[in-house]
Amino acid sequence: xxxxxxxxxxxxxxxxxxxxxxxxxxxxxxxxxxxxxxxxxxxxxxxxxxxxxxxxxxxxxxxxxxxxxxxxxxxxxxxxxxxxxxxxxxxxxxxxxxxxxxxxxxxxxxxxxxxxxxxxxxxxxxxxxxxxxxxxxxxxxxxxxxxxxxxxxxxxxxxxxxxxxxxxxxxxxxxxxxxxxxxxxxxxxxxxxxxxxxxxxxxxxxxxxxxxxxxxxxxxxxxxxxxxxxxxxxxxxxxxxxxxxxxxxxxxxxxxxxxxxxxxxxxxxxxxxxxx
Amino acid sequence: xxxxxxxxxxxxxxxxxxxxxxxxxxxxxxxxxxxxxxxxxxxxxxxxxxxxxxxxxxxxxxxxxxxxxxxxxxxxxxxxxxxxxxxxxxxxxxxxxxxxxxxxxxxxxxxxxxxxxxxxxxxxxxxxxx
Numbered sequence: 001x002x003x004x005x006x007x008x009x010x011x012x013x014x015x016x017x018x019x020x021x022x023x024x025x026x027x028x029x030x031x032x033x034x035x036x037x038x039x040x041x042x043x044x045x046x047x048x049x050x051x052x053x054x055x056x057x058x059x060x061x062x063x064x065x066x067x068x069x070x071x072x073x074x075x076x077x078x079x080x081x082x083x084x085x086x087x088x089x090x091x092x093x094x095x096x097x098x099x100x101x102x103x104x105x106x107x108x109x110x111x112x113x114x115x116x117x118x119x120x121x122x123x124x125x126x127x128x129x130x131x132x133x134x135x136x137x138x139x140x141x142x143x144x145x146x147x148x149x150x151x152x153x154x155x156x157x158x159x160x161x162x163x164x165x166x167x168x169x170x171x172x173x174x175x176x177x178x179x180x181x182x183x184x185x186x187x188x189x190x191x192x193x194x195x196x197x198x199x200x201x202x203x204x205x206x207x208x209x210x211x212x213x214x215x216x217x218x219x220x221x222x223x224x225x226x227x228x229x230x231x232x233x234x235x236x237x238x239x240x241x242x243x244x245x246x247x248x249x250x251x252x253x254x255x256x257x258x259x260x261x262x263x264x265x266x267x268x269x270x271x272x273x274x275x276x
Numbered sequence: 277x278x279x280x281x282x283x284x285x286x287x288x289x290x291x292x293x294x295x296x297x298x299x300x301x302x303x304x305x306x307x308x309x310x311x312x313x314x315x316x317x318x319x320x321x322x323x324x325x326x327x328x329x330x331x332x333x334x335x336x337x338x339x340x341x342x343x344x345x346x347x348x349x350x351x352x353x354x355x356x357x358x359x360x361x362x363x364x365x366x367x368x369x370x371x372x373x374x375x376x377x378x379x380x381x382x383x384x385x386x387x388x389x390x391x392x393x394x395x396x397x398x399x400x401x402x403x404x405x406x
Contacts (some may be wrong), residue, residue: 002277025300025301028300028302031361032361032364032365033368034366036365036368036369037368038367039369039372040368040371043372043373043376044372044375044376045370047372047376047379048379049381050376050380051376051383052381054380054383054384055383055384055387058384058388059386059387059391059394060394065357073325073328077321077325080321081318081321082319084314084318084321085349086315087314087317087355088310088311088313088314090354090355091305091310091354091355092307092310092314094305095305095307095310095359096305097316098302098304103301162331197397246300250356253357255355256356256357259351259352259355259356260356262351263348263351263352264356266344266347266348266351267341267344267348269321269324269344270324270340270341270344271340274324274327274328274340275324275337276328276329276332276337276338276340
């Protein structure tokens, strides 16, 4: 893998060393610092979303308490476990690359890739359920009404129960939107259906939660897809035998990225799925 | 916590040349540490899950965040190698976290300042459905 077409003759015996670096160590340190700076921008990117989450949750906790029940804790927890396992295989892949064990490296990268596929598969199941039940963002939040085959507890007529605006709120009522339809979406998890509909007191503007949910998990999902492309590329390079001679920087940096994706999910899971 | 240091790069196959350009001293994480961190992360996930069964009021959020932070520290220190890397990388990471805290914290301060104006159960800001 020739990274620089022209290099001084003195470097010719060191593969992978670009001519503008004095040593492999310097090159490795520079690459790692660059990767960390990129990760910082990622943290700030997600920081904006966590900020939106914090502001809306602090202002309207009732929306979050109500709406989180539509998320399937079991699937979310399963995805957390899958991501943690993929982080393990990725960290181990870096170790294999450092020890020049190509076979193990290829296997571990493949395992990480499969974990990522599992994560996205489960995510698809979750998104599909939300889509089917109309639990989407903004104006597309149109929850499906209950059907007769629901659990008996759910057959109670749905109180539209838009909590009345207190008279003293000082707002011009005419500017307020009409109360939405009775938000009677189906719970995603069967186990949740019984708890999901406390009679009455369905808060307004539940779509806010789903907007935040879809943007945060969606952006995270895009990062997972990007990570899969990255891991696939590392896998191909491994098969071509490029990481067998002690050169492992791309594996190391790819690992850092993958761990950051895991790190963000570690916070997303309790914040979105496990609201008390 | 074995301290396996190994020259992971090409060990200067050509004798002549720059000694400094061939050695790459890195710490290789031992399987024991990797598996230990993995176990700790799974335990943390189970704890986060179990913590929803007890009612601590507002404490639940803080407990969940504390567990998540502990897990994140494990990932950053061991999987992301910060424990053995140059401290500067950890510093860069912490600065980013600090910036996020400032961002969220000040935004929340602002939100709280407007709290008396909030209409209960009415979340503004985005075109409502219907």
